[in-house]
Amino acid sequence: MGYENLEKLIETIRILRSPEGCEWDRQQTHSSLRPNMLEEAYEAVDAINSGDIANLREELGDVLLQVLLHSQIANDNGEFNIEDVAKELNDKLIHRHPHVFGDTKVNSTDDIVKNWDLLKKEEKKDRKSAMDGISKSQSALMSAQKISKRAVKTGFEWPDESSLYECIFSEFDEFKEAVEEKDREHMEEEFGDILFAVVNLARWNKIDAEQALIKANEKFINRFRKMEELAEKPLEDYSFEEFDNLWKRAKKHLLQNIN
DSSP states (O other), X not given: OOOHHHHHHHHHHHHXXXXXXXXXXXXXXXXXXXXXXXXXXXXXXXXXXXTOHXXXXXXXXHHHHHHHHHHHHHXXXXXXXXXXXXXHHHHHHHHTOHHHXXXXXXXXXXXXXXXXXXXXXXXXXXXXXXXXXXXXXXXXXXXXXXXXXXXXXTTOOOSSHHHHHHHHHHHHHHHHXXXXXXXXXHHHHHHHHXXXXXXXXXXXXXXXXXXXXXXXXXXXXXXXXXXXXXXXXXXXXXXXXXXXXXXXXXXHHHHHHHO
8 A cells, every 4th residue: 555645745744834835834833833733633532522534534634734744844943854753653653562563472451551551661761750741731631530540550549439439529528618718729729629539530430531521511512502592582581490491491302302
């Protein structure tokens, strides 16, 4: 299988960044493109969640565009090029899959993950703490999940799920105390503890907290839009009881459409 289109795409990016190319593309830097990288990645995830394969193909192209642009910018700066990126990734994948490219024997996917973590630890010798290397640019929810998983790998784990619920309930009690104290800083701290404890509960049950919240957001948006459709007067004129009834009607309508 040839990769003519990939080679053409790389050449197109080079031309766009050249003196004969596009003014906008020439002005871009690693820093200026940061928002684009995040936006395109999230749009690709949206396509995955929707199950729209044609859209996924398009969004993966947009993600690839970001990789190629950053690689071309680095090449223009004399730092590295897309070939260097591909080589480093290929070398890493081969090194971290010794059960495929070497003689290592594994009995389960758990063994594969353990080997991956051990090999990664060997590569990242500069990391002294289990918390080193966690991205500061990703969402706080994603960071919380990674922090929780890292801690568990060291043996820092709850004895059972019931103890996790006790922790969550105790965090709510501490938040209520902070509210009673009217201490905004303490309230923020305790609310953060509630969120972190709930992320631990998600991890315990093998739920991706980030994806769960994305789905909850989408569900709320859909129900709210249905409320707007069903409303017989401006929403601002509804009482709490009327809002509650309208919400239940919207929920019922959406469930009927699903079924």
